[in-house]
Amino acid sequence: MTDTVSIRPTGAAPADEPRAIDQITRHLTTTRFEDLPAADVELAKWRVLDVIGCAFGGASIDGNAELLDLLQTWGGAPQSTVIGHGGKLPVHHAALINTMMVRANDFEVMTFWHDGVRQPAHNSASTVPTALAVAESRGLGGRDVLTATMLGDDLAGRVALSSDWTFYLGPDGLGTLVPWGTTAVAGRLLGLDAEQLRHAFGLMVNMMAGTVQDYWDGSHAIKLVQGTASHTGVMATELASRGWTGLSDPLFAEYGYYKVFAQGCKNPGILTEGLGEHYFGEVVFKPYPSGLPTHLPIDCALALHHEHGVRAEDVDEVVIGLTPPNLKNYYAKPYEIRDWPHGDAAFSFQYTACTALLHGAMSIEHFTEDMIRSPQINELIARSRIEPISAGRDGGAEVTVRLRDGRELTVWKPYAKGDEANPMTEDDILAKYRHQVEVTGIVSAATAERVIETVLRLDQLDDLSELTALLSDASAGATR
Template sequence: MSSNLPLKENRVTHAGTSATLAAFVANPPSIPTSALEDARRSVLDGLGSLLAGSVEPPARIVQDLVRDLGRADDASVFSAGRASAAGAALANGVATHILELDDIHKGSTVHAAAPIIPAALAVAEREHLGGAAFLRAVVLGYDAALRIGEAVNPSHYRHWHPTGTVATFGAAVAAGALMGLDERQMLDALGTAGTQAAGLWEFNASGAMSKTLHPGKAAMNGVMAADLARRGFTGAPTILEGPRGFFVATSAVHDARRVTTGLGEVWKVSENGYKLYSCCGHTHTAIDAALSLRQEHGWNADQVLEQVREVRVATYGPGWDIVSELNPRTPYQAKFSLAYVVSAALLEGAVGLTQFSEDRFGPSGVIQGTLARLLPRVRPAVSEELTAMYPAAWPARVEVELTNGQVLRAGGDFPRGNQENPVSTAELEAKFRALVEPRLGAVAAEHALTLVRTLEDIPDLAVASANLNALCQGVRHE
């Protein structure tokens, strides 16, 4: 008799990883205040990257595309009007990832803000929901994405960009939570999200814009997955653990227990990390070490060039695969060059947006004078010892050999901004202002900060987002 039952009837009793996760996010326990506060920090940090990135060329291209996709008025496309919820999620997701300053979770290697926050915000606007529901959805979306990321990391990372793949599940969960999907609908949403999950690392060879597209599509696909599920569109009920599912298809080794262990007890948003440098997160521990050496010895650029014979940087294998460019020809390649960012840290004491200006690079590589002189002396290499520590740690060791033969050493296992090496909310707000004010003005920056601080008091995010977007566009709306 069971063979004649509809597929949906059979799936309800399935007890696999996908169904367990769907049941949890559709019927979560009370979320602790600490997790909600950590979600607020993630929103603060992600919104800063979104607003600042919204005026960059890749964002403008996608905003133009979204306008051509239709004339819906569901949600804000920051700095560029309004669009459908899916379209706004796409455009805002791309914008959030452009400056390489959005958050990073160590265990999963996922930038969760760029896909999840735009998806949640777009749906919250369309559904006229308040800030409290939005924050709750962000917590659930992070939990799903980061747990799935941990289950497939690190082998998944060899070919796949997790921010485009596993975060599609997180965006679907956040959107589905705001739509009030029940357990069965949420399982459908996960199934549809998983079959859309994509994002290949091949773009890194040329510095193509694909990396920013990945979180945008994850956000868009997550919204679509939840919308389809609400309409009765079915998805694979074993999308994660099935014999042709996500785990098997995208990783050489996986641990499904990472998805379900501690559900409702450990909230992954509270493990989130924040980036202080405008480049790939795999370089940040080495940057910290280089900056500490520069500060400790009081060097300026001339002294570094006079005194430093060689700089040896040890890192871990999966990170090195992404940051191995030795003489970048473009700002984008420089963001993925361990040698370049360590050189910048030693010479200039900063690795911010200024260090990636166009005038520093040419067809043959770095052309900025001091950097071009130091760069050949920087010798990065993979350490098997450090590789064994990843992804639980993101370690680096820096040795600076001076012309007098002295060797100076610094290093760490966790970059600043990680849970183990945290930054304060005040530091994140300072980062927010530094990103947003030069691009959109002090009024828009302070308005956005107030919005984040008072999220739970906002009854309708559609109104709040529209008012912020008006300031971002230089237009005053009543």
């Protein structure tokens, strides 16, 4: 007689207890808007506004126009609005291109906190465009969008916290974590029941992809993975709504998510603890359009420029001091301009710190190809280097300038603007939004102001027609 072995992956519930996936899908399909904490709902509106502003800011970044042209060439049912450009595409394609525009400048709200520890995340860049596209296609309203995005962000956050995963393992979390959020969003808005949603998650696991090599190589695929997370969420849920089946347990199956994509589950309890009581949502509204680790050196460089009067022509050397984890990060690789200059610049400690020092500012206009290739910035970068942070520093980052008159100045920052200890205010978020509209000209200033007013009363909209009309009200054309 052949022995049989029952395999239960680490973290899976005992056979007589509800599985985590069943508790999650029940929660996702039964939670009402009225059940959501009011303060979290208000924060969710600001995430929607920030994401829309970043879509305006990224509408014409290279790569996006080419993708939009491809999607328009393919055609299909005109279901959902293309933000800033006008016109409509099939819902999955609208979610894809709108997400790509949001992520184009790496400027959108991200990251949340758990027990005092920062958890990197890029959920809103996908969950918000997915929600807007699906809700528009179904004639749903603002409360539906807010409920879906809060549920999706929360699930993506819980899966991230439970996963025994880091960027240094290779898979890109944008492709393996964010789809949990977008699938929850789309499934909720499509009205899937708990069993259909479980199948949707099982299908979604089969579409996961992404590698952090994109960041080392500085390729367009950095933002592609963000877009495909949105596309995947829509596709998986549409298939499930039509009877397709997926993994029985997408999380804990022997070859499910944790085994194949996450190196295991380190905290299974976080998947269901406080479900419906606490919502993990992103809170770091970024002041600068570059990878978050660059923001500390940027702040140091801005202080040298504004508080100490340092000017690039007076600088002999720039030294960026980093903690050990950041020294091995892709941001610390030697700066060079390769196939996609924007990707090289936005994810470089040297480019971002030197640009802030040179211009005394840092925003989307500093990442045009002309700006990236300018002799002035490249001469300063050539006089910069990266080294370990000074002994005795408790984290943070520092920038030291050695001046031609013999002086040496150092600024150290323990945390960056936008961090929990120094958050962006509502006025800061609005200024960031308006500046992107001003630089790109993708919509008129008047339209941009109406978008603000409309998003901040999103919960009062019975359908999205008022908002989508504004989002498609393109001006004469973007200036970038």
